[in-house]
Amino acid sequence: MRRLGLGKKGLEHQIEEVAQELVQIFAQAKGQPLDPMLPITNSACNVICTLAFGHRFSLEDKEFLKLMEALESGFKFIGSFFHTLYEIFPFVMKHLPGPHQKALLSIETVLxxxxxxVERHKEHHSLHEPRDFIDFYLLQMGENKDVPDCTFDDENLSQAIFDLFLAGTDTTSGTLQWALLLMASHPDIQDKVHKEIEDVFGSSQIIHYQDRKKLPYTTAVIHEVMRSKYVVLFGLPRRTTEDVDMLGYFIPKGTTVFPDFRSVLLDPKEWETPDEFNPHHFLDKDGHFVQREAFLPFGAGLRACxxxxxxxxxxxxFFTSLLRAFTFRPPGVKELNQEPVVGLTTHPHPYKLCAIPTSYP
Known part of the structure; x- marks a missing residue:
């Protein structure tokens, strides 16, 4: 991931371009109610396309829309009851009708x-100057072609690309959906974000990722969105490689362990108001941003995301681009539903909001 340019201007600039495309899509609604789910998900997916393929797609591209439809079907299936049955009885379930059949076809579409x-990359031979995940993987395949039992192959590459979409689209999209819902539900907090951005950057200066240190309140709000409306309940399963005695609990070698993120993100011993959306969890008395040890939405250690x-x-x-351009309001309802829909990840119930341009009369 480091070799792909994370933290460097090239990739960040492309993310900024995708964010501006998203702003334009929201602006087309002209302040009328819109469902933010699809444009946010499409934009997050396009960032993964940039990372994996070295280019992004037009949001009207038929192949891209087919990919998005397949991903949505796969997201709904993974973690569902039928997915569990399929994992337990694969040889039986693959012969039986049910929603898993459509989902399996969708997963195959993504693969x-x-x-x-991958084939396009092989044809263009850009390995002397690798630009994206596929290039780097193909380069690694070439360097290890004579290594016995090497696992770098086309099949694993396809699966790795699928994993990038699975892990990088749904989670980011869900977080941003929660962020806009919470801004619409807490206009006082949204106003403070607007004011901080305006005071620091005015209306024309571009905001880059490194500028987050200039926006302590906005940074605290983003952290609190991820804490209070965590999109991942559990980390990926791990297996102990030796006997472990942890806090008086004996965990034998070979035990499968699921990290419980929810237990720490809502721990009343760690957070003053764990069940409330409260950006002050990440601010000191002087309004400076404070990183909290108990903030672990990505896990920790060598096996963190x-x-x-x-x-x-x-x-x-994405968040600062949208909040700079719009004020978000619920469309004529007292409050938006903040109860999560729980699946592979947690998302808000479908909702609409009004994205009112900051210059809108």
Whole structure:
């Protein structure tokens, strides 16, 4: 991920361009109610396309829309009851009708999409100057072609591309959906974000990821969105490589362990108001941003999320771009539903809001 340019201007600039495209899509609604889910998800997916393929797609591109439809079907399936049945009884379920059949076809569509991009990369031979994930992977395949039992192959590459979309689209999209819902539900907090951005940058200066240090309140709001409306309940399963005695609990070697993120993100011993949306969890008495040890939405240690830095860049740039351009209001309802829909990740119930341009009369 470091070699792909995370933290460098090239990739960040492309994310800024995708964010501005998203702003334009919201602006087309002219302040009328809109559902933010699809444009946000499409934009997050396009960032992964940039990372994996070295280019992004027009949001009207038929192949891209087919990819998005397949991803949505796959997201709904993974973690569902039928997915569990399929994992337990794969040899039986693959012969039975049900929603898993459509989902499996959708997953195959995503894998095929990745395989086509791999073939295009092979044809153009840009490995002397690798630009994206596929280039770097193909380069690694070439360097290890004579290594016995090497796992760098086309099949694993296709699966890795699928994993990038799975891990990098749904989570970022869900976080941004929660962020806009919470801004519409807490106009006082939204006004403070607007004021901070205006005071620091005015109306014309471009906001980059490195500028987050100039926006302590906005940074605190983003952290609090991720704490209070965590999109991932549990980390990926791990297996102990030796016997472990942790806090008086004996965990034998070979035990499968699921990190419980929810337990720490809502721990009343760590947070003053754990069940409330409160940006002051991340601010000191002077209004300076404070990083909290108990803030672990990406996990911790050597097995923390490898895409954490990409997620931070995306969420910060998308959020500040949207909040700079619009004021978000509920469309004629007293309040928006803040109860989560729980699946592979947690999302808000479908909702609409009014994205009122800051210069809108």
């Amino acid at each position: 095929s999409f990745g395989k086509k991009e 490898v895409g954490e830095q990409l997620a931070w860049i995306e969420i910060f740039i």
